[in-house]
Amino acid sequence: MSENQPLSRTPLNEIHRASGARMVDFGGWDMPVQYTGIVDEHNTVRNAVGLFDVSHMGEIEIRGPEALRLVDHVSTNAASRLKTGQAHYSGLLYEHGGFVDDILVHKVADDSYFLCVNASNQDKDFEHIRSHNHFDCEVDFASPRYAQLAIQGPKALEVARQLTSADLSAIRYYWFVDGEFAGVPARIARTGYTGEDGFEVYVAPEFAAKVWNAILAAGAEFGIKPCGLGARNTLRLESAMSLYGHEIGASITPFDAGLGWIVKMDKGDFVGRDALAKQREKGLTRALAGFEMRERGIARDGYEVFIGGEAAGWVTSGSPAPTLCKNIGLCLIPADRAKVGEKIAILIRNQTVEAEIVPTPFYKR
Amino acid sequence: MNYPENYRYTKEHEWVGLADGIATIGITFHAQEELGDIVYVDLPKAGTSVEKGKTFGSVESVKAVSDIYAPVSGEVTEANELLAAKPEKLNEDPHSSAWLIKVRVSNAEEFSNLMPASEYQIYVGAES
Numbered sequence: 001m002s003e004n005q006p007l008s009r010t011p012l013n014e015i016h017r018a019s020g021a022r023m024v025d026f027g028g029w030d031m032p033v034q035y036t037g038i039v040d041e042h043n044t045v046r047n048a049v050g051l052f053d054v055s056h057m058g059e060i061e062i063r064g065p066e067a068l069r070l071v072d073h074v075s076t077n078a079a080s081r082l083k084t085g086q087a088h089y090s091g092l093l094y095e096h097g098g099f100v101d102d103i104l105v106h107k108v109a110d111d112s113y114f115l116c117v118n119a120s121n122q123d124k125d126f127e128h129i130r131s132h133n134h135f136d137c138e139v140d141f142a143s144p145r146y147a148q149l150a151i152q153g154p155k156a157l158e159v160a161r162q163l164t165s166a167d168l169s170a171i172r173y174y175w176f177v178d179g180e181f182a183g184v185p186a187r188i189a190r191t192g193y194t195g196e197d198g199f200e201v202y203v204a205p206e207f208a209a210k211v212w213n214a215i216l217a218a219g220a221e222f223g224i225k226p227c228g229l230g231a232r233n234t235l236r237l238e239s240a241m242s243l244y245g246h247e248i249g250a251s252i253t254p255f256d257a258g259l260g261w262i263v264k265m266d267k268g269d270f271v272g273r274d275a276l277a278k279q280r281e282k283g284l285t286r287a288l289a290g291f292e293m294r295e296r297g298i299a300r301d302g303y304e305v306f307i308g309g310e311a312a313g314w315v316t317s318g319s320p321a322p323t324l325c326k327n328i329g330l331c332l333i334p335a336d337r338a339k340v341g342e343k344i345a346i347l348i349r350n351q352t353v354e355a356e357i358v359p360t361p362f363y364k365r
Numbered sequence: 366m367n368y369p370e371n372y373r374y375t376k377e378h379e380w381v382g383l384a385d386g387i388a389t390i391g392i393t394f395h396a397q398e399e400l401g402d403i404v405y406v407d408l409p410k411a412g413t414s415v416e417k418g419k420t421f422g423s424v425e426s427v428k429a430v431s432d433i434y435a436p437v438s439g440e441v442t443e444a445n446e447l448l449a450a451k452p453e454k455l456n457e458d459p460h461s462s463a464w465l466i467k468v469r470v471s472n473a474e475e476f477s478n479l480m481p482a483s484e485y486q487i488y489v490g491a492e493s
Contacts, residue, residue, distance in 0.1 A: 022401075038427040039402045230401070230428050298405055298425050320404045320427050349423070349430075 010055035011147050011208040021228060027120030029056040032228040041231035042322040045194050049153035050227035051215050054200070055208060058122025059146045060115040060129060064137025071113045074132050074271055075105060076254060078264040082107040087174050087189055090262050091254050092117075092125060093272030097279060098250040099257075101125050102242060104191060106176055111137075114187070116148070116200075118244045132271060147208035151215055152198035152235075154365075155222040160199045162218040163211075164188065168199070182207075182214035193232060195239030196365055238321050240290055240330065240360035246301060246316045247288055247330055255279055256332065258288045286313065289338035290360035293327040297346070297353035304347040305331045312337060315346060321362060328362050329355075366394045368486055369460055373479035375436045376488065380460065383476045388437050391464040392424065392455065395489045400426040403455040408444040408466055415441060415468060417475050422465065424455065437475040439468040 007030035016023065021032035032053065034041060044050045062070055071079040077090035084107050092100040101121040106114040117125045126141045133139055151160050161168045166179035166188060176189035184207040192198035203211050216224060233243070242248050247257050253276060254263045263276060293299060299318030304311055318329030333344070340359050345352040372380040378396035382389045397403060405425040415421040415435040422433045444466050447454055454463040470476065480488065 033428070034401060037402050234427060296405070298430070300430060320425075322427070 008056065010053055011205040012053045012055065012212055015209060015212060016053065016226075019226065021226070024229075026056070026229055029119055031056060032226070033230045034228040035226050038228070038230035038234060039322045041225060041227040042234050044223065044225045045153045045196055045227060045231060045235055046323050047154070048222050049151060049155035049159050049198075049219050049224045050194075050231065051212070051219065051224055052150040052152065052227050052229075052232055053147075053208075053212070054150050054232075055147040055205070056119035057148050058117040058119055058125065059142040059148075059202070060117060060122070060126055061140040061142045062113045062115065062129070062137055063111060063140065064135070065111055066135035067111050067113050067137040070129070070133055070135045070137050070139070071105060071115075072267060072270060073135070074129050075103065076263040076270060076272070077105065078267040079105055079107065079113065080267065081264075084109055085175055085177060087176055087191060088262075089174075091248075091259065091272075092128060093254070093270075093276075094250065095272060095275060097253040097272045097275030099244065099248045099252060099254070100128050100250070102244055102248055102259075104189075106187075106189065108178075114142075121244060145204060146202045147205045147211075148200060148202050149208070149211060149215065150192055150194075150198060150200045151219070152192045152194040152227075153196050155219070155224075156196070156198040159215060159219040159222060159224060160188070160201075163214055173197075182211045184211060186211070193241060194235035195241070195361065195363055196235070233317075234319055234322055237317050237319055237328065237330070238323055238361070238363035240362060243317060247332075252332070253279055255284055256286055256288065284335040286332055287335040287338035288316065288330055288332055289342075289357045290362060291329050291331055291344060291346075291355040292358045292362075293329075293346070294343075294354040294356050297348045297351075298327045299329040299331075299346040299348065299353075299355065305333055306345040306347060306352055307333065307337050307342070312344070318346075323363050326362075328358075330360070368393065368482040370482050372460070373436070373476055373481060374485035374488075375434065375479055377434045377436075378489075379433065379436045381436045381476060381479060383470065383473070386470060386473070387442060388439065388468045388470045388476065389464045390436060390466050390468060392433065392459055393485070393489075394459050396431075397456050397459045400424060400429070400431060402427045403452045406448040406452045406455065406465070408448070409441050411441050411443055413441045415439060415466075424452075433465065435468070436479055437468060437470050438472060439470040441466050442469050443467040
């Protein structure tokens with residue numbers, strides 16, 4: 001990202017600034033990192049309901065008679081198994097098996113798929129998918145047509161159902177429906193990145209402010225609060241969900257990252273499949289594991305991990321966990337050491353501090 | 366925010382109060398606000414030497430870790446034990462009960478060379 005390039009803004013930028021959010025440069029986007037405080041927002045989502053502006057996320061639409069063939073060719077999960085109105089988590093890989101990005105694939109119709117991708121990867125993803133499009137379908141960079149709001153927490157259903165005539169209680173986790181929401185056309189998906197129940201609502205950018213305000217008004221009785229990316233990160237980490245650039249990236253395969261479940265080797269060829277088959281044949285050398293600090297100290301992203309006095313890997317994400325009141329993290333270490341109960345040490349500012357491998361997710365609702 | 370008149374301040378957002386050759390050192394209201402929820406404070410033990418401009422400890426929020434720089438040189442006489450158990454006090458009361466360390470200063474001139482409250486007020490005003 002060039003220093004001179006102005007930051008991108010979501011349609012809710014003025015609302016964030018007017019309501020006193022602290023803004024940060026998040027991969028080239030001017031985004032709220034917190035409103036009232038990360039811990040307060042985190043707890044609000046765990047105990048009641050929070051609202052996130054995630055309009056920086058990208059959208060790519062694939063339409064045409066062979067849309068399914070392209071989606072299945074560029075992604076690791078089996079899109080052919082999706083029913084209309086269903087979504088799943090998947091990976092876009094390079095030929096060498098590393099991640100281009102992690103994505104959500106929504107089946108809108110037999111000839112129409114809707115991909116939600118990471119903000120800072122959206123241009124790269126679009127070019128990647130287009131470069132593999134030898135099929136009878138079109139790849140459409142749809143990000144400018146969508147804002148995305150995430151309503152997350154145990155009270156999310158009660159808030160969202162007030163704003164639509166769609167029967168949201170009938171929508172199962174990782175399913176979605178197109179309908180009216182707060183009086184505007186919307187795609188309402190029961191998905192999220194917090195480990196709680198919730199909905200991600202896609203609307204046209206010109207309606208974002210209206211929908212944002214309607215959600216806050218509908219959620220007032222439940223104590224809804226706007227939340228920033230800081231809480232989004234602690235929530236997803238407690239749930240051990242991957243974040244691009246941390247747990248996954250171009251040099252990390254789905255098998256390394258413990259995401260074998262999004263890879264369907266039996267579905268036929270796809271980009272990266274050969275490399276994954278070779279990796280599987282050779283056996284895994286490293287694995288992602290969750291840990292808890294056993295001594296005082298907080299592991300942070302990028303800190304070195306030592307096992308038996310030897311450098312053994314690194315912390316992919318580390319943070320205090322507000323719900324658990326513990327300091328936790330994920331690390332990439334040799335596969336044979338990634339076992340629950342294994343003692344590891346994290347190098348924190350030139351001192352090794354003890355930690356232990358624990359089961360993930362750290363938190364489950 | 367009211368910055369106590371009897372303190373001196375640094376560009377790194379520490380405050381210093383001086384009485385009887387002992388400097389009490391903390392971080393400012395502005396600093397804790399920038400950091401957000403503080404969850405961990407790492408401080409030197411009594412007897413440790415600190416040197417002006419060098420880092421002597423760290424304060425961690427949920428989001429990040431920040432070094433704390435010594436505004437004056439000297440020997441640590443006390444670290445605030447309150448903060449080991451209750452780091453969040455730094456958010457609640459940064460200018461008083463949540464001081465970080467006390468230092469027997471070796472050169473009182475270092476104190477007088479720091480910013481007075483009026484100047485610091487302008488400095489943080491200009492920065493934000």
